[in-house]
Amino acid sequence: MFITRLDELLAKRLGNAASQKQKAELCGIQYEFFRQIMNQTRNPPSDDKIMDAAKNLQLSERDAAELLILAAKDRAKGAEAKGILERVLDPEFFNATDKQDVMWIKEEHIIPIYTSIKAGDGEMHGEICGEIQIDSEHKTQRVFAIRVSGDSMANDLFSGEIALFVPVGKESANDNDIYAVEVEGWASWVIKYIKYDPSGMVQLISANSAFPVKEIDPKVSRVTLRGKLVESRRFRK
Secondary structure, eight states: OOOHHHHHHHHHHOOOTTTHHHHHHHOOOOHHHHHHHTTSSSOOHHHHHHHHHHTTTTTHHHHHHHHHHHHHHOOOOOOHHHHHHHHHOOOHHHHHHHGGGGGGGOEEEEEEEHHHEBBBBSSOOOEEEEEEEHHHHHHHTTOOOEEEETTTTTTTTTTTTTEEEEESOOOOOOOEEEEEETTTSSSSSSEEEEEOOOTTTTTEEEESSSSOOOEOOOOTEEEEEEEEEEEEEEOOO
């Protein structure tokens, strides 16, 4: 399990008495995001964030690779997917098998990357900056991709990262999830945490505390959840 191994590596550097805040700071991960990962209420971070943490911890390539593999296994949904990862990520499997024989495992599909999605009718219209590959599961989920711009969601999402969202219906927002949100009267969708205040106001919350919470009165401007973040990747041209 990813968090178990990460905790072991952190203990080697900081000792068993270290607080989660100290561990988060050493990894270079925002404390609240780190706490949710360690409490298993969120999936492991992206591969790039894991590699950043590995550099901060001065891990060997072997330990860094182990964390990447464990994170991939933890993110996998269902026993069949986990079984495939167990086999494919095993070095002995690759050494003994022609890679051409296992290419079917990594079936990929292409979707556009939006720099912004225009608000108005809920459809996918906007500026496109490129394409990204997704797997069969994400294709089935009809995920869409947005390139993150600005620092409002750092340290959870950084400018330049590609955020993959699965469309959502009418369900209420979870405080721990990041959403692509459409606000009536705004030019384009935004990426935020969402909280419904007891007063009836809808709060759009940035991960970066330097950005103030925006409160929207749903009687004046309707707030619609369009997608929930399922994965983020570094953008590479």
